[in-house]
Amino acid sequence: MRRAGVVALNTFREAVRDRVLYNLVFFALLMMVAAIAVGQISIGIEQTVIVSLGLSAISVIGLLISVFIGVALVSKEMDKRTLYALLAKPVRRWEFLLGKFAGLVLTLAVNTAAMALGLLLVMIYVKHTLERSDAVVLVAVYFILLKLALIVALALMFSCFTTPLLAILFTVGLYIVGLYVQELRNVPVNVMSPAMAAFTKWLSYLLPNFENFNVMAMGRSAALEKARQSDEPGIRAAAGGHLLDASGAILRK
Numbered sequence: 001m002r003r004a005g006v007v008a009l010n011t012f013r014e015a016v017r018d019r020v021l022y023n024l025v026f027f028a029l030l031m032m033v034a035a036i037a038v039g040q041i042s043i044g045i046e047q048t049v050i051v052s053l054g055l056s057a058i059s060v061i062g063l064l065i066s067v068f069i070g071v072a073l074v075s076k077e078m079d080k081r082t083l084y085a086l087l088a089k090p091v092r093r094w095e096f097l098l099g100k101f102a103g104l105v106l107t108l109a110v111n112t113a114a115m116a117l118g119l120l121l122v123m124i125y126v127k128h129t130l131e132r133s134d135a136v137v138l139v140a141v142y143f144i145l146l147k148l149a150l151i152v153a154l155a156l157m158f159s160c161f162t163t164p165l166l167a168i169l170f171t172v173g174l175y176i177v178g179l180y181v182q183e184l185r186n187v188p189v190n191v192m193s194p195a196m197a198a199f200t201k202w203l204s205y206l207l208p209n210f211e212n213f214n215v216m217a218m219g220r221s222a223a224l225e226k227a228r229q230s231d232e233p234g235i236r237a238a239a240g241g242h243l244l245d246a247s248g249a250i251l252r253k
Contacts, residue, residue, distance in 0.1 A: 001095075004099040006099065007099025008098075010099075011100050012107050047123070058119070058144055062111070067172060069107075070152045071164050073156060074156060105148075108145060109145060119141075136215075177207055181210075185205075
């Protein structure tokens with residue numbers, strides 16, 4: 001395990017030196033700042049817009065890092081021929097893979113924490129304070145990190161026995177299918193044969209269910225409910241004003 005820890009630390013240091021990583025994190029933080037401008041043109045749902053865009057930015061940027069850097073962890077070592085020299089030393093293959101996995105997960109944890117801090121700062125800027133119910137956002141970020149760790153494991157697995165391009169396609173394809181596992185389980189029996197329905201249901205339990213990690217809707221719902229409770233009269237007044245303006249414009253035409 002000590003050798004796996006050394007590989008993980010070196011992987012983390014190598015990922016930190018990658019400029020693409022900083023560009024992606026900067027883009028995510030820029031999206032959160034842009035959410036302030038988008039929230040200002042919304043009617044009483046500024047918090048919902050900010051939380052939704054912020055969590056989406058964290059998820060998408062983390063997904064890009066997990067897939068592309070996860071696939072490159074092994075393939076880059078093979079292209080540079082450094083993998084053979086490393087395995088010639090007293091480092092087992094499972095220790096090498098475990099170290100690579102732990103190093104990238106650590107990198108994702110640091111980047112996700114930085115993006116989550118940016119989201120909280122944006123929320124403080126808009127609300128001027130944080131409440132206990134805002135902890136739902138941190139729970140959503142935690143589940144996003146768990147989902148990214150699973151994607152890293154898939155990317156590493158595919159990169160061990162295929163080309164980088166195919167590994168990326170396999171990982172992304174499995175992720176997309178994993179988002180619709182529940183739909184596979186709920187397919188009506190009358191649209192397919194009983195054997196095909198049984199096979200589909202068996203396959204749905206074999207595939208990773210990424211929908212279980214989707215708690216962003218819970219964070220958005222909490223923010224929306226809070227906005228409704230605090231700004232419900234303002235929302236109704238603003239909606240009524242927009243309705244009158246639209247009606248007047250239609251009548252003038």
